[in-house]
Amino acid sequence: RFDKGFIYFWYVSDYRKAGDVWLEASRVPGAPKWLEGLAAMGLSKSGAVETARMLWQRQYDEAERAEVKENARKYLLTMQIDEDCWTLEFFVEKFRKRFGRRPAMLQDLVSSGLLKDVARDPSRVPYRYDPASGRVRISPETKLGYLKKMPYDYRDPFLKKLEERYGPD
Numbered sequence: 001r002f003d004k005g006f007i008y009f010w011y012v013s014d015y016r017k018a019g020d021v022w023l024e025a026s027r028v029p030g031a032p033k034w035l036e037g038l039a040a041m042g043l044s045k046s047g048a049v050e051t052a053r054m055l056w057q058r059q060y061d062e063a064e065r066a067e068v069k070e071n072a073r074k075y076l077l078t079m080q081i082d083e084d085c086w087t088l089e090f091f092v093e094k095f096r097k098r099f100g101r102r103p104a105m106l107q108d109l110v111s112s113g114l115l116k117d118v119a120r121d122p123s124r125v126p127y128r129y130d131p132a133s134g135r136v137r138i139s140p141e142t143k144l145g146y147l148k149k150m151p152y153d154y155r156d157p158f159l160k161k162l163e164e165r166y167g168p169d
Contacts, residue, residue: 005042008042049154095109099112127139
């Protein structure tokens with residue numbers, strides 16, 4: 001049954017359907033717990049991020065094996081970091097459109113009134129900002145250690161939600 005999810009994910013590129021298939025398969029008695037992780041992966045990539053986050057959180061809360069719990073924790077942290085960085089980049093672009101240049105530092109987003117505060121990573125270390133490119137990344141000084149990069153990218157659906165909430169410019 002879960003093979004069908006791989007077909008939707010890898011060959012059809014219907015990530016939502018893959019996530020739904022894996023989620024349904026995870027509900028079958030005796031199904032391996034890791035199916036919820038696959039469901040979270042497909043649902044995130046399709047833009048159903050809150051459902052995916054709930055699945056990762058449930059895996060974290062209910063995992064009996066330490067490595068499964070740690071894997072879920074890392075995915076949750078990575079999601080938060082990605083979303084923080086994408087949100088900051090979104091507002092860097094709004095600043096650029098408004099003022100004709102990128103901010104010299106992220107604090108300029110606050111002083112311009114675009115943000116109330118600049119997000120920090122979950123260990124409270126400031127994100128690294130490159131004013132030349134407008135890119136925001138996690139700092140090498142983070143106290144979080146090694147985090148896996150998500151094996152998929154849901155940046156576009158996430159930015160679409162930001163645009164719906166805050167407007168395109």
